Amino acid sequence: MSRLIVVSNRVPDLGKSAPAGGLAVALKAALEQRGGIWMGWSGKSSGASEPGKLRISEHGRITFALTDLSNRDLSEYYEGFANSVLWPLCHYRLDLTDYARKDMAGYFRVNRFFAERLHPLIEPDDVLWIHDYHLIPMASELRRMGVENRIGFFMHIPWPPPDVFFTLPVHEAIIGGLTAYDVVGFQTRHDVENFALGLKREGIGGDAGEGWLEAYGRKFRAGAFPIGIATGEFEKMAQRSVRSAAFKRIIESFEGRDLIVGVDRLDYSKGLTHRIDGYERFLVANPAYRGRTTLLQVTPKSRTEVPGYAEMQREVAEHAGRVNGALGTLDWVPIRYVNRAVGQTMLAGLHRIAKVGLVTPLRDGMNLVAKEYLAAQDPENPGVLVLSRFAGAARELDGALLVNPYDIEAVGNAIAQALSMPLEARRERFAPMLERLRHYDITRWCDDFLAAIGVDRSDRASTAL
Numbered sequence: 373m374s375r376l377i378v379v380s381n382r383v384p385d386l387g388k389s390a391p392a393g394g395l396a397v398a399l400k401a402a403l404e405q406r407g408g409i410w411m412g413w414s415g416k417s418s419g420a421s422e423p424g425k426l427r428i429s430e431h432g433r434i435t436f437a438l439t440d441l442s443n444r445d446l447s448e449y450y451e452g453f454a455n456s457v458l459w460p461l462c463h464y465r466l467d468l469t470d471y472a473r474k475d476m477a478g479y480f481r482v483n484r485f486f487a488e489r490l491h492p493l494i495e496p497d498d499v500l501w502i503h504d505y506h507l508i509p510m511a512s513e514l515r516r517m518g519v520e521n522r523i524g525f526f527m528h529i530p531w532p533p534p535d536v537f538f539t540l541p542v543h544e545a546i547i548g549g550l551t552a553y554d555v556v557g558f559q560t561r562h563d564v565e566n567f568a569l570g571l572k573r574e575g576i577g578g579d580a581g582e583g584w585l586e587a588y589g590r591k592f593r594a595g596a597f598p599i600g601i602a603t604g605e606f607e608k609m610a611q612r613s614v615r616s617a618a619f620k621r622i623i624e625s626f627e628g629r630d631l632i633v634g635v636d637r638l639d640y641s642k643g644l645t646h647r648i649d650g651y652e653r654f655l656v657a658n659p660a661y662r663g664r665t666t667l668l669q670v671t672p673k674s675r676t677e678v679p680g681y682a683e684m685q686r687e688v689a690e691h692a693g694r695v696n697g698a699l700g701t702l703d704w705v706p707i708r709y710v711n712r713a714v715g716q717t718m719l720a721g722l723h724r725i726a727k728v729g730l731v732t733p734l735r736d737g738m739n740l741v742a743k744e745y746l747a748a749q750d751p752e753n754p755g756v757l758v759l760s761r762f763a764g765a766a767r768e769l770d771g772a773l774l775v776n777p778y779d780i781e782a783v784g785n786a787i788a789q790a791l792s793m794p795l796e797a798r799r800e801r802f803a804p805m806l807e808r809l810r811h812y813d814i815t816r817w818c819d820d821f822l823a824a825i826g827v828d829r830s831d832r833a834s835t836a837l
């Protein structure tokens with residue numbers, strides 16, 4: 373009976389009262405079913421020059437194995453190479469990559485450290501599932517230590533085309549790192565194609581047909597596994613949320629105006645200033661809507677330790693302030709900009725009452741907010757999703773109004789089109805999208821990926837008995 377081992381940079385604190393996101397809940401369910409280990413960084417600094425010892429705790433059938441990292445690790449591995457090189461690079465932002473050899477060395481050092489700590493815990497039949505750009509080289513480190521278990525990897529963010537990727541001075545080591553896995557999952561077909569083309573251009577491998585790639589004489593699977601949400605739970609949460617007394621007060625505060633909602637972590641990939649400019653363009657071109665709409669932009673701070681993120685916060689606030697100053701009146705503020713985290717239940721309610729969901733990232737692996745906005749709608753009277761064509765979600769959600777987020781006028785026009793769309797058209801666009809979200813939810817995503825690493829459903833069902 374094989375166990376599952378999940379490794380991710382951060383491990384959610386499932387003991388916390390705040391509800392964990394859909395991904396954490398689905399991975400926890402998969403681990404509980406099979407029994408296994410969830411390993412990752414604790415989110416804390418060891419306060420010393422070395423990373424801390426592995427802290428092991430048991431919760432039912434899951435063993436949590438967490439480690440603190442040293443300040444140097446955090447600066448080089450996390451803030452440096454992962455978030456100041458790989459993150460901007462994979463979001464096509466070459467102008468923001470800040471490459472330093474010591475950060476690269478730190479990135480590999482921490483991956484080796486994770487592999488060394490995990491190695492003694494691995495049993496021969498275990499199946500490993502490693503997550504995201506922080507941990508790309510982990511499988512090659514484990515292979516070097518003689519680990520022959522099945523190992524899968526899922527990339528949550530986009531994989532850029534070769535010409536973008538090859539600007540990374542150490543691109544061979546990163547792309548080569550992925551070839552040590554048995555299965556490499558991406559969000560979309562487009563990402564898979566970019567990756568396969570990179571292998572080919574680099575002369576180390578290429579497409580071996582029917583979902584297989586080969587590199588360095590080794591075959592491995594690569595495919596698109598578009599991540600979903602806990603659709604059913606989100607639908608129910610939205611219905612409950614709008615019935616609460618606290619929520620009714622919030623509805624009143626909008627004084628009958630049409631609500632347009634934007635919900636994002638504060639990040640340059642989310643296109644926040646472009647979005648605000650698009651909304652301004654909409655108000656300028658459609659004066660009849662002035663005083664009758666509110667854009668609620670909920671954007672908690674994120675990665676404040678990474679250079680540039682604090683400045684971005686000022687920039688977005690200034691943008692919103694400029695539009696409010698230019699177009700607002702004594703009794704109407706066009707944009708409400710909330711710079712703090714809002715609970716999932718409240719967000720679900722806000723999505724439900726919003727006539728328009730504005731999801732316009734400049735580049736995004738998937739974007740779960742787009743899916744959450746749709747799941748929260750009332751199927752009898754759904755709102756309209758305005759979605760960037762550069763979000764992975766655009767490949768599935770073809771009933772959304774797809775926009776080029778760089779084209780400010782197009783975003784403004786899409787908002788106007790969404791607000792004036794007749795009920796019949798809204799329903800027609802919405803119904804197939806909801807059906808898809810219900811079908812390909814986060815549990816299905818988890819099952820599909822595990823099946824690709826060779827953990828089939830019957831295997832999991834029998835271990836659960």
Ligand code: ADQ
Nearest residue numbers: 528599635636637670671672713714736737738739740741
């Ligand atoms: P993120 O870049 O963090 O994730 P996204 O998928 O949009 O982006 O959001 C993840 C979660 O954060 C969602 O469940 C959302 O509700 C929550 N969230 C976002 N803004 C919030 C806010 N203001 N307040 C509270 N919660 C908020 C990365 C990739 C994405 C990919 C996911 C999952 O960048 O492209 O979809 O991983 O694979």
